Amino acid sequence: MSQLHDTGTIRPTGERELVLDVRTQDMEINMGPQHPATHGVLRVVLTADGEVVTSAVPYVGYIHRCAEKIGESVDYKMFVPYTDRYDYLAAMNNNVGFCLAVEAAGGIEVPPRATWLRMIICELNRIGSHLIAFGTYGMDIGAFTPFLYGFREREWMMSLFEKICGARLTYSYCYPGGVWNDAPEGWFDELLRFCDVFDRKWREYDALLTRNKIFIERTRDVGIVTAEQALASGWTGPCLRASGVRFDLREAQPYMFYDEVSFDVPIGRGEVGTVGDCWDRYWVRMAEMLQCTRIIRQCVESLRKDTVAGEVKTEMKTYRVAPGDAYVGIENPRGELGHWVLADGNDVAYRLKIRGPSFCNLSILPEVLPGTLIADAVAIIGSIDIVLGEVDR
């Protein structure tokens, strides 16, 4: 009945992969919508032969909230609070992305100081988002403590946001034409202090989780996504860069003042395994956090020059955008977050299209999951770092 059977795949170590072929009835397992590892209400129907996944079908849409349709029924500034809510871990980036699109469509001027502030908060939010990715990924792999260490630093980041915009998660800070308010007294000093402390703590994360042997063994050579596969499924962001493609919107088509700051774009090099495995995806995020603090320091330096002093507050007015359209994609922590605004001369967008990175990144699951173990499936879903609020919008 049972026989050794060559799967035809060759492991990166050079060994042929042989499996003992004992046929049993495949088991259909529902992973999610209420499962600890699916990071929200993702439902993946796995067909498993014992512990080996043979097929996977993701189902999305459990928290569909009609974000695009709402965007076509409330005016531009009123839609900003809604942008907080699709990718709730990177609300600032969403605010900025939407505002940039509206400003591009309406030709609205933004004071330079506001743009620098936007860059700072984008990068700060990127750190916060990647910290969640780091923590929850540790938890997916089974390490609970890094999660709380990550949250410890994130808590500080959130109180920084609370000081500048008055909210801890749904910021609604940027509005078309500027930002809601200038930074309060002493905020930049605390920000720089945060950056210094964070850089120190980062080394700790590195020693605790990234370089841990068990963690490396769990994530290397798991869920390998080649550059071709990644491009074919429309991957962007850290996941795409982990597959070895150097594509970062901040570098490829600089928006705001990203061309005036210097930063590296970390890409996956297959340091412990193969290019594009789970460890690479995790590592790109970790390395990006250090670049974020680097960008923040440069932004604060530019802000402190006198030339950019002045008012940053928007008048919170209702812009009537002349007929036309604009697409602006920005580098969200998860990839390219694009907003396409089609204006018809009214204060409400005629059509608003949101291109979410998590949704595109998620689409690779049916391709990658088959053939992995259930524990690997959890590791792969975690490494793609999806936010279900943004998948379903």
Next chain:
Amino acid sequence: MRARSPVTRYFRNLWSGFFTTLVGMRITIQYFFTKTVTFQYPEQRMPIAPRYRGIHYLEQDLCIACRVCERACPIDCIEIRFERHPGSVNEWFEFSLDYNKCMFCELCCHPCPTTCIHMGRRCALVKTTVVSSSTTS
């Protein structure tokens, strides 16, 4: 990272498994002896920033029931019932804010002509005693 000979690889795996575990244990035990960073909620509370967007408060005398905030609200959670007084300011008798819907975006506060609606620094609606509470301010 990857040793060439299988024998070296075997022992390196063993060693790195053992060593990185020790490194991790050193980090966690350091925190074992440090102070906690959490707040014991009901007794201690986190400091709330001056700009915090919490539960609204309304300067009732100033409100002229112009309904600008009602229109500014993206989610239509404000409802003002008032009497019209032609020639004079309107007099409101019910100003209700539905906190099931409110998303604390502060868009209602910006356009107010008399700046009578503000977002306060209160953030919790919970009470320690059961009293009849209403969200009407």
Next chain:
Amino acid sequence: MTLALAAQGARGGLFEGLWGMGPLVSAILGFFVVLGVASVLPMFWTWAERRVAGRIQQRPGPNRVGPFGLIQALADGVKLMVKEDIVPADSSRFLFMLAPAIVLGGTLVAFGMLPLSPSGIIVDTHLGIYLIGAFLALEAIGVIMAGWASNNKWSILGGMREAAQLVSYEVPIGILFLMAGVVYGSLNLADMVHGQEDGAFFGLGGWLVFRMVPFGPIAFLVFYTAILAESKRAPFDLPEAESELVSGFHTEYSGIRFSFFFLSEYAAMFLLSGIAVCIFLGGWNLPLVPGSFWRDHGIVGELLAAASMILKSFVLVFVMLWLRWTLPRIRIDQVMSVCYKYLTPLAFACLLAAAFFVETEA
């Protein structure tokens, strides 16, 4: 069968010698002592676990119920007892209800064979550690039963993982038991402790962990790793991996049955640590204290020995907690490869080395 063997090999229990009681009375008394100790101590460890986890993660952990939250475990126990006992409709009811009893029973019986002091052992048999191993192996049956009877796919996966893991890790543990047998010339745990009395270096040199360097320390580390897996502690907590299998084999359990699994896990943690202490860390022997001290001072000596033994086991349990809140979880195929590719060969090496050392010393 094993019970018959146990009866044959019995050398008399704790109370039998004390006041000249018959074996039946002694057994009943022993049963109550084990039940008391093995169900109260785990409660303390659930508290300790949460407290340690809290401290490591820079939060206080349970601190509301009683001083330092010490009564928390009791409160949880009461909560679990008064909770509704849910049996899933499509489960096999009988097996579902039997499984926790088997899991807890096996651990409790094994508990009775752990010597806490020179004569503080409920069932003293010549088979010693192997009988303990046999009763601990009952747990696997109970867990598979629980996983299967729950009629939940995650539970089945958890049960199967547990079976694979426990059966595999009994191999290195069994080999190291053999090594202990070779070194001490006995399988009885109390005899092993006596074998470690009065060594060089203030008495430390007699402990197996410091003998036959490097094989003694390696054997201890291998044994410790294996008992981590045997008691389903991180990084080997796959059967109940919460991020993968929701809660593994006890997903469907609630109330008192759920607490049985927990009690058994914590009891097994202490039991296996106790065995490790007896084999490798000199049992109740302390540096600078002569081995005769414990026997010559009557009940005081016995109590001090028990205290020393429990304290040493606590240290090992603490390291287990510490490890759990540090390490990620390993994958099922890696669990197997750690066992068969690393631990088992190392255990064999230690066994051979022990045989060699014993032969040359003799």
